[in-house]
Amino acid sequence: MNISPDKIRHFSNQLLMKVDVPQEEAEIITEVLLEADLREIHSHGFLRLPIYIERIQKGMITNKVDINVEQENPVLALLDGNYGAGQVVAYKAMEKSIEKAEESGIGLVAVKNSNHFGITAYYSLMAAKKDKIGIVISNVSPLMPAIGGAEKVIGNNPISIAAPSTEGDPIVLDMALSNTAFGKVLFAKEKNQSIPEDWGVDAKGLPTTDPDDVINGGFLSPVGGPKGFGLALMAEILTGVLSGGHFSKMIPSMYDLNQKQSISHFMLTIDIKQLVPLEIYYSGIKQLVSYIKNSKKAAGTDQIYLPGEIEFLKEKKNLEAGVPMEEQTFHNLNELAKNLGVEGLNV
Template sequence: MSDMIFKCDNLISFSQEILKKLGLNENDAKTVSKILIEADLRGISSHGIARLPIYAKRIEYGLINPKPAIKVLEENQTSALLDADNGMGHIASYQAMELCIKKAKISGTASVAVKNSNHFGINAYYTMMATKANLIGMAFTNTSPLMAPFGGRERLLGSNPLSIAIPAGNEPDVVIDMATSVAARGKLEVAERKGESIPKDWAIDEKGEATIDPRKGLAGALLPFGGPKGYGLAIFVDIVSGIITGSNFGPNCGSLFEDLDRPQNIGHFFLAINIENFIEIKEFKKKMDIMIQNIKTSKKAVGFQRIYMPGEIEYDKHIELLKNGIKLSENTIEQLNKLAQNLGVPNRLS
């Protein structure tokens, strides 16, 4: 078997069947599957359907609750705190952003936090929920300790990603989705699966030396982007996701892959801003288009043929893969089909 291309709907259906066999209800399985395949469509395969085997392992080990009873612990007009009940992070996060959007539509700005949660997929999925409602969306999550502080070599901080999405008019929405490390751990995982090397500034090995070997980088620590700048942002994300929510933070956050004896207990933080509290949405989108066009038509630096807005590459990839299908590696297909066989799911990727 070699790499193969699959239609989006087929992968969503396959994922749903896997998740239902793992104990998720129909609605939750659909929500998680859509978020996973959206990652693949945007070219972020590290957070796509390839994550199903590790989710399955954690559910089977009793480390993720497949049937969470999500509760609102604290709530007022502009904020709320949800308890994810140790369920898949996608489920509580989807509900959190829905609530955040609803509150922002009424009150102008709203924030909703989630505690007692797990890995939630790509940040951008949730911020794009806000742009579809003509709001600015922000999302933050802490992760297991993957990154060294600026000047250090111990893994004390997560890659702690963040996303900010802003609606535009005729132009694609501006979608920032980034780890606070130079590269997300998922990119090292992809390089390891493909047997490829990594850039020298992505990670250090256990001795604190730069490495191009993804295996040594995964055993060592990721590096913050921009040195102290990414380091500072990572601390901020850990505070709003971990400390504020009452979740784990810093080195106490559970690892999705390595800590197979305890839940992750991480947190997420979502924020939505109602643009119409400041300016009419039609006027805002008109000005956004002007800004985007001014940037994209500006003079290019040597070696560049095109200037991209944040999220534009992923937007183009989404259109391409939605039409032509999503390519999965031979290794990923084998892992997913083995998982389906072990769970008694009749469908196979072929």
């Protein structure tokens, strides 16, 4: 089913305000979730709203953000998110990173004690929309073993880099560092299919093609083997370790309703024009895009896409067609609305 963006926007804001989230903050959380569903990254869209609200109700996410600036100079800042909603803390941290870049050419903001912030591209794109390059990293609770390990010690920590372009939308890489999403393993099991050997390992840490082995005590594997593991480890250092926050096994799952999560973020903005004139940057982008887009295609390929391009195409389509939503997500949201005394969502 498809739901009009305005309808779901209003509905989500009402639900969040019902659990005492201030309107301005509810609107930020809603926009990040909406952007995920419009881009068809449904794993990080309104499907997550019930768990966020449950965590707010249990006091695991504070309902009003109260950021403490612990350290600051013209190019960097360290923020304590005080367990506020990840979307709001990250949004405000990115605003600060952009402000610093505007003043000093570069702005690095490290954040500790935040929460799950949804799609990483939302924040890197804030910089790209202002002629700047944005680099955003977050850690998450551990999901993957080390190479040769058989215990979860590292998150599939997402990284996004967004670069402005005059050749269309910004070029935005937005990726988790596991080879695949857990949802895809569940999907393979449902369809009775085997999975590629590099998707996951069994409980003993050994490669498997049986989705059941990954689901029952096994683990997702890092993208690109040791290289992805190395990137995920460095992401953990740039977020949790660098901010003096939590990392690896210190971070409980967001589905553990009895513990605060304490997620850390890294937000870096580069003001291009303070390094090279924008004309030079944009003429380089134009040339690079032309090399890539006009390169010889493999047999059977009609079009070559840039990172983020497919998601932008989906977003444009869905802004017209409405936000695509699974029956189950629709049902769960309406159950939540009933419990909170908010008018239900209708198609």
